[in-house]
Amino acid sequence: MNISTEDYILTKKQNDNHQTIIDVNGTIIGGNNIVAIAGPCAVENNDTIYKIAEQVKQAGATILRGGAFKPRTSPYQFQGLKLEGLRLLRDASTSNNLLVVTELLDVYDLEDVYEYSDIIQIGARNMQNFPILKEVGKLNKPVILKRGLSATIHEFLFAAEYIMQAGNSNVILCERGIRTFEPFTRNTLDISAVPLLQQLTHLPVIVDPSHGCGLSELVPSLCKASVAVGSDGIMVEVHTNPSDAISDKEQTISTKDFTTLMNELKPIANAIGRTI
Numbered sequence: 001m002n003i004s005t006e007d008y009i010l011t012k013k014q015n016d017n018h019q020t021i022i023d024v025n026g027t028i029i030g031g032n033n034i035v036a037i038a039g040p041c042a043v044e045n046n047d048t049i050y051k052i053a054e055q056v057k058q059a060g061a062t063i064l065r066g067g068a069f070k071p072r073t074s075p076y077q078f079q080g081l082k083l084e085g086l087r088l089l090r091d092a093s094t095s096n097n098l099l100v101v102t103e104l105l106d107v108y109d110l111e112d113v114y115e116y117s118d119i120i121q122i123g124a125r126n127m128q129n130f131p132i133l134k135e136v137g138k139l140n141k142p143v144i145l146k147r148g149l150s151a152t153i154h155e156f157l158f159a160a161e162y163i164m165q166a167g168n169s170n171v172i173l174c175e176r177g178i179r180t181f182e183p184f185t186r187n188t189l190d191i192s193a194v195p196l197l198q199q200l201t202h203l204p205v206i207v208d209p210s211h212g213c214g215l216s217e218l219v220p221s222l223c224k225a226s227v228a229v230g231s232d233g234i235m236v237e238v239h240t241n242p243s244d245a246i247s248d249k250e251q252t253i254s255t256k257d258f259t260t261l262m263n264e265l266k267p268i269a270n271a272i273g274r275t276i
């Protein structure tokens with residue numbers, strides 16, 4: 001395919017100052033401050049999500065993540081608490097003054113996910129699920145669109161165009177690693193995607209290093225790289241006790257390590273004239 005930036009109509013950056021800034025109940029995404037989104041892979045139970053929410057808030061996160069509808073490779077793996085998970089996530093976040101982002105896996109669950117979330121996540125596996133993109137395009141809630149497992153930048157941007165064309169201009173692009181020939185890491189985090197997407201589009205760009213590498217030991221370094229490269233946010237899988245996490249424990253960091261990380265990210269953000 002002949003790729004031309006002329007093809008990008010709604011996502012295209014028109015000039016250097018063209019930047020979409022999304023205000024989600026007072027939390028700004030795409031501005032000078034870098035947003036920290038943290039929480040477990042999946043909502044597991046009330047006690048755990050509450051403690052995680054409390055501790056990530058203390059560390060400086062402003063948005064709580066957690067899946068209630070989980071896209072799992074095997075149908076025998078935990079599929080999420082569904083509606084109950086949404087309720088627990090909402091309660092934990094409201095009590096701790098955090099926003100909620102959670103994945104919409106199927107258009108069938110749209111009403112529930114809409115009701116309990118502040119930001120709707122479209123996961124990597126659904127990046128080219130065009131019917132779901134058109135549906136979230138009709139909503140008045142921001143959407144975090146994750147890059148597909150093997151999506152090119154071109155495909156990623158056209159997925160964003162689908163949402164925007166349907167009427168929703170509050171799209172946040174999330175680089176979360178792509179599948180390469182390297183099996184050591186779960187995915188290869190494409191750090192170059194951040195400045196590239198920021199040059200091509202006016203949309204906020206965030207990074208999810210947890211799914212991006214699949215290894216908790218690498219997550220802090222990749223968060224630092226993401227902040228240094230200019231990401232507008234980070235999304236990190238965090239748990240009070242990662243070894244007990246029901247899903248994605250290998251890539252989940254502890255709330256304690258997240259607190260240390262947030263402190264280490266501050267000088268890096270400051271060095272590029274930003275805050276976190």
Ligand code: PEP
Pocket residue numbers: 041067071103122123124125146176208211
């Ligand atoms: C997630 O963030 O919970 C998730 C499933 O990520 P991805 O869609 O990037 O695999």
Ligand code: MN
Pocket residue numbers: 041042211237247248
């Ligand atoms: Mn996960």
